[in-house]
Amino acid sequence: MAEPIVRATALHKHFGALHVLKGVDLQVAERELVFIIGPSGSGKSTLLRCLNRLETPESGSVVVDGIDLLDRRTDLNHARQRIGMVFQSFNLYPHMTALGNVTLALRKMAGKSRAAADAAGMAALERVGLADRAGHRPGQLSGGQQQRVAIARAIALEPRVMLFDEPTSALDPELVGSVLAVMRALRESGMTMVVVSHEMGFARAAADRVVFMDDGMIVEQGRPAEIFETPSQARTQAFISQIQRH
Amino acid sequence: MIETFFNIGILAQAWPIILAGLGNTLLLSLLVVPLGLGGGMLLALLSTLRNPWIRWPLIAWVDFFRAFPPLVLLIFLYAGLPFAGLELGGFTCVGIAFFLNTGAYYGEVLRAGIESVAQGQVEAARSTGLSRGQALVWVVLPQAVRAVMPDLLSNTLEVVKLTSLASVVALPELLFQARQAQSLTYNPTPIVAAAVVYFLLLWPVVRLLSRLENRAIAGRG
Numbered sequence: 174m175a176e177p178i179v180r181a182t183a184l185h186k187h188f189g190a191l192h193v194l195k196g197v198d199l200q201v202a203e204r205e206l207v208f209i210i211g212p213s214g215s216g217k218s219t220l221l222r223c224l225n226r227l228e229t230p231e232s233g234s235v236v237v238d239g240i241d242l243l244d245r246r247t248d249l250n251h252a253r254q255r256i257g258m259v260f261q262s263f264n265l266y267p268h269m270t271a272l273g274n275v276t277l278a279l280r281k282m283a284g285k286s287r288a289a290a291d292a293a294g295m296a297a298l299e300r301v302g303l304a305d306r307a308g309h310r311p312g313q314l315s316g317g318q319q320q321r322v323a324i325a326r327a328i329a330l331e332p333r334v335m336l337f338d339e340p341t342s343a344l345d346p347e348l349v350g351s352v353l354a355v356m357r358a359l360r361e362s363g364m365t366m367v368v369v370s371h372e373m374g375f376a377r378a379a380a381d382r383v384v385f386m387d388d389g390m391i392v393e394q395g396r397p398a399e400i401f402e403t404p405s406q407a408r409t410q411a412f413i414s415q416i417q418r419h
Numbered sequence: 420m421i422e423t424f425f426n427i428g429i430l431a432q433a434w435p436i437i438l439a440g441l442g443n444t445l446l447l448s449l450l451v452v453p454l455g456l457g458g459g460m461l462l463a464l465l466s467t468l469r470n471p472w473i474r475w476p477l478i479a480w481v482d483f484f485r486a487f488p489p490l491v492l493l494i495f496l497y498a499g500l501p502f503a504g505l506e507l508g509g510f511t512c513v514g515i516a517f518f519l520n521t522g523a524y525y526g527e528v529l530r531a532g533i534e535s536v537a538q539g540q541v542e543a544a545r546s547t548g549l550s551r552g553q554a555l556v557w558v559v560l561p562q563a564v565r566a567v568m569p570d571l572l573s574n575t576l577e578v579v580k581l582t583s584l585a586s587v588v589a590l591p592e593l594l595f596q597a598r599q600a601q602s603l604t605y606n607p608t609p610i611v612a613a614a615v616v617y618f619l620l621l622w623p624v625v626r627l628l629s630r631l632e633n634r635a636i637a638g639r640g
């Protein structure tokens with residue numbers, strides 16, 4: 174088997190006395206879409222944030238695209254360009270246009286000229302279907318459009334992996350579809366993705382693997398149909414039936 | 420009354436002196452506002468470091484210079500330090516006093532601005548590979564300054580008014596010149612004229628400020 178593009182091993186993370194990750198192992202193969210589900214507070218976001226070192230685990234290892242993120246000699250800023258992240262609350266820069274949001278890191282970090290950055294930025298906005306909104310500020314865009322700009326901001330850097338933390342849960346229901354459609358297209362283009370979300374329909378249609386987390390541990394994982402229809406653990410069963418009632 | 424306070428003849432006589440004073444007040448403001456802003460920015464940036472060895476001295480520093488009356492500070496620098504063999508000159512003393520006093524005020528305003536920017540903004544910037552400094556310069560500070568623009572302006576208004584303190588160390592700014600003219604002419608008209616000049620100078624800023632404040636209130640509602 175090829176070397177996985179994400180390899181997190183034996184992660185432990187505390188916030189004060191709270192033990193949030195209790196020895197988590199996660200591997201993601203190239204072009205794989207891994208879906209992470211689990212109750213609130215189970216450590217999904219923390220795990221995801223360890224994968225680009227927005228959080229630093231106390232022990233364990235995180236290797237992404239061959240780069241050891243916990244090695245002190247690693248140039249983290251460089252490494253993070255290969256790891257795109259999309260947040261629940263979009264986190265667009267409100268004082269910049271959509272294009273400005275997408276090109277900031279291209280210009281300041283990837284060292285592209287303004288013209289080259291603008292071209293790459295427009296291409297990224299095109300991919301999320303928002304080229305015509307390039308000059309709009311986040312405040313002038315709908316939630317769904319803002320999240321698509323946030324996706325464009327990440328993919329403009331041509332990452333090897335994309336991390337999504339509940340990308341649709343801050344959206345009005347009628348706007349969810351447009352964001353999922355963009356994620357679907359991204360998946361079809363071969364992007365490796367790790368998605369924390371409760372969008373079961375999307376998971377069934379697009380995920381290769383569903384990981385169920387509870388209380389800082391991975392309880393079980395498998396193909397979407399297995400996890401959703403025939404989970405082997407009682408905790409998984411309880412969680413699935415609870416969210417399907419909604 | 421009009422002869423005493425609004426004497427046209429005296430005004431004409433004193434006008435060049437007052438005008439020179441206005442020029443110096445503007446120059447002084449152009450010096451001390453950037454100096455205070457620079458000092459304040461330095462303090463605000465230092466306060467973003469969580470290090471307790473920086474944090475506590477910083478809080479003590481800011482508290483001290485906000486509580487210390489700027490007039491007392493200025494007179495101490497100008498008239499006190501020479502006893503320690505340090506004669507700095509009026510201009511330097513004004514520069515130092517404003518750097519210390521208004522820097523502490525600007526620092527608090529800017530710190531509040533920086534803290535008002537959502538943590539997610541920095542996380543988004545860092546997740547795209549921007550360094551801590553780049554995130555600060557391109558993402559946090561522009562939003563921080565915008566958020567506290569009314570407070571920055573109102574502080575600047577205070578600073579320009581405070582430049583009149585420089586008259587006590589004989590810098591020929593507007594108030595000092597007006598008092599010179601007053602003692603030359605034995606008439607208070609120059610003081611009245613200086614008051615009017617101050618008003619005309621600062622009134623547009625006051626207007627701008629209330630427009631900004633109204634907009635902030637409307638934005639919140």
Ligand SMILES: Nc1ncnc2c1ncn2[C@@H]1O[C@H](COP(=O)(O)OP(=O)(O)OP(=O)(O)O)[C@@H](O)[C@H]1O
Binds near residue numbers: 213216218
């Ligand atoms: N920065 C932090 N400081 C302190 N505690 C934190 C911090 N971040 C997360 N926690 C705590 O760690 C636990 C796990 O949080 P995490 O955000 O990873 O959960 P989650 O599975 O993403 O939950 P949700 O579905 O609500 O987003 C929670 O109890 C949370 O309160």
Ligand SMILES: [Mg+2]
Binds near residue numbers: 219338
């Ligand atoms: Mg979460």
